[in-house]
Amino acid sequence: MSLQPLKSRFDSREQLIAYVASLNPKSADSIVSATIGGEESAQTALANINPQQYAHTRNYLDGDVSRLSPYIRHGIISLNDVRNHALSISDDPKQTEKFIQELAWRDYWQRRYRQNPHDIWHDIEDYKTGFTADDYADTLATDITTGQTGVAVIDHFIHELCTTGYLHNHARMYIAAYIVHWRRIKWQAGAKWFLRHLLDGDPASNNLSWQWVASTFANKPYFYNLENVRKYASSGLNVAAQDNVPLAYSYDELDGMLFPNREDNHG
Incomplete structure (x- = not known):
């Protein structure tokens, strides 16, 4: 029995959702995230970033965060794309410093993973909690x-x-x-x-x-x-x-x- 290629073009989001659900009919999870995938959505999210506001409000649960991480995770946009755009919309590079630092942390995690894949699922060090x-x-x-x-x-x-x-x-x-x-x-x-x-x-x-x-x-x-x-x-x-x-x-x-x-x- 040959595997059939997955369908990749749909006339509507509803058709896409129904198709994905049909691939796993035994799943009881009917909840669909409001996040919309694709390059167009990624570019819209990228265009709406505000690095200066991010620096001031990022720790607040309703702060001005970019919501770009799903698109970065799935390779729709790169860290380099995000960094370059952030710099291009700022008159003062210092305004983007905190935003770019967070991109650098993500890059560091990836490099650490590639160099030490064993670390990902194993304790790198002992707990410092008083417990083993x-x-x-x-x-x-x-x-x-x-x-x-x-x-x-x-x-x-x-x-x-x-x-x-x-x-x-x-x-x-x-x-x-x-x-x-x-x-x-x-x-x-x-x-x-x-x-x-x-x-x-x-x-x-x-x-x-x-x-x-x-x-x-x-x-x-x-x-x-x-x-x-x-x-x-x-x-x-x-x-x-x-x-x-x-x-x-x-x-x-x-x-x-x-x-x-x-x-x-x-x-």
Whole structure:
């Protein structure tokens, strides 16, 4: 039986969606992301970047980020294309510095992956959390994958991930830290889960970022509290303390709760 070539031209987005669904009729996932692929959409997104605004607002969940990552991930536009365009629309190269730095980080992840492919799924270093790798669970709990953790901001981000295929980088860090440090689950489990859902997911940027949060590719673990989420929150995000109890502590309190075995938490 010969394989049939995949159809690549459609009269409408609806026809494309129906065709993709027909390729896997057993899939129960009927959610379709609003992100539109293709070179035309990529060029539109590229034309709309604002590097100066990005530098000032990128940490905010409703900040002026480029949303170019799915197009870069799938080779529709290159990092070089993005950098050159950013420089071309700025009167002062300093205005684009932060934006280009983030492109450089993505390039670094890719180079690190090519030079050390083994690092992608294995701990580069030991955890700096006071725990060993054996202290972490191998699989995600069902309440995480279904977005029913009872932590309002985490459940909000999980819903966004599973319905849009995209998350702001800060939200990715929040989920990753929650999974690794609050729930004590290996970063590999979370990284695999992200790759199943993210339209821009690639092992280099995804996995090495998870390792940075976990502290197996950093000198300390990344964690946060509810006050930090409130600072960067977008409208509509439920940041009430009673709905986010595990996050509603000071940094000192969380440090002692999450990492009781670390040497600097004794004495």
